Amino acid sequence: MFSDITVEKLVPLLEGQKMVLIDVRSPSEYKDFSIPGSINIPFFTDEERAEIGTIYKQISEAAARERGLEIISAKLPAFIREFQQIEGEKTVFCWRGGMRSRTTATLLDLMNIHVHRLDGGIRAYRKWVVQELEAFQVPRTAYVLNGLTGTGKTRILTALQKEGYPVIDLEGMANHKGSIFGHIGQNPHNQKMFDSLMIHQLRKLQSAPYILFEAESNRIGKIVIPPFLSELKDTCTQLIIDMPMEVRIQEILDDYRPWEYQAECMEAFLRIKSRIHTPIAKQIEEDLRSSNFASAVRLLLENYYDERYNHTASQYPEAQKVKISVSSIEEATEAVKKIVAKGMKPAMLK
Structure with a gap:
């Protein structure tokens, strides 16, 4: 018989890479949100789930269950084989720990494949995440990478993280580069x-004496x-990365590859066009259309992004700032x- 497991007992196993998580919800549900590191073996496809939902609403629960049984019976051998190929201890989950995960666990048990079922499903996991974030105590000391657009702050953090430094990669977690072009x-x-x-990253770093993260606004795209990170950012050491304009332009070109996303770049630019002096905005638009991307980037930096950064940076006391003048990501x-x-550290934290 399968066994239930609570979120509290599951998380340490998950973080210790001692548990394989299997999301049996539909592909669209999985794509929207799942537990990090989980794999998707859907009990129903999106179309099958929609069909069963319609039957449930328009006919009856019994009719919906009968149709569900017909669907899963037809593909049961292939469904079971997917689980047989997965090594290690396994936990299955669905939305509330209901029919899909319970049925999956029961069928697997009949085939002598033992799994756990997440009690409460992903809904219970989401509740745990919210509660943990609300109660979490971050280290008092932090170093915030700051500096003009194009100084490679994310690349610097990535390099440091690979070497074991306690990094919070906000843009990586958002999967968004932070600017109007960031998506x-x-x-x-x-x-x-x-x-x-x-x-999960905060829990991993909870014993670290400090953390490193990038100076982001309170929003990264829609995130x-x-x-507590915004508050920490305002009181800790600001490492101001300073690089030559040409290096910054090349960094942006390498990072964004506008030649591959010309239409998307134009669409994003048009959203901020009205905030830029008209003749300059016209030139940027022409540069984007003619693939003169280096010129477009330079004008955007000089006439939009640098001004915004300088305004924000001026709000930090000088005692918080440590300037780093370099000519490459490696030097930084x-x-x-x-x-x-x-x-x-800044004087206020000494």
């Missing part, structure tokens, strides 16, 4: 997925970052490592 070439996460990735990464090693 291009990405598949942005929704708030539920962002929150899930956030709490809202936790208030090494400089950050040296600053962290020395334990440089």
Whole structure:
């Protein structure tokens, strides 16, 4: 017989990579939001789920169950084989821990494949995420990577994270680069997925003496970052990355690859066109249409993004700032490592 497992008991196993999670909801449900690291073996396809839902509403629950049994019976051998190919301890879940996960676990048990069933399903997991985020205590010390657009802050954090530094990659969790162009070439996460990735990373770093993250606004695309990170950002050390304009332009071109997403870049630009002085905006639009991307990026930096950054940066006291003047991402990464090693902090945190 299968056994139920609570979210509280599941999470340590999940974070220790000692449990395989299998989401048996439909592909569209899985795509919208699932537990990070889970795989999808749908009990019903989207079309089958819609059909059963219609039968449930228009005829009866009994008729819907009968149709569901017909559908799963026809594909049961293939469904079981997918589970047989998965090694290790397994937990299945659906929305509320109801029919789909219970039936899956029962069928697998009949085939001598033992699985756990997540008690309360993904709804219980989401409730746990929200509660954990509300109660979480972050380290008091943090280093925030700041600087003009194009200084490679995300790449610096990625390099540091690979070396084991305690990094919170906000843009990575949002799957969005943070600017009006940030969704291009990405598949942005929704708030539920962002929150899930956030709490697992915070738990991983809860014993760290400090954390590193990028100076983002309170929103990254449609994602809202936790208030405690916004508050921490306003009181901790600001590492101001300074790089030459030409390096910044090349960094942006390499990161965004506008030649692959020309139409999307134009669409995004038109959303901010009215905020830029008319002759400059006209030139940027012409540059985008003619694939003169380096010129477009330069004009956007000089006439939009740099002004916005300078306004925001001026609100931080000088005592919080540590300026890092470099000519490459590699130099910046090494400089950050040296600053962290020395334990440089703003006066207010000393």
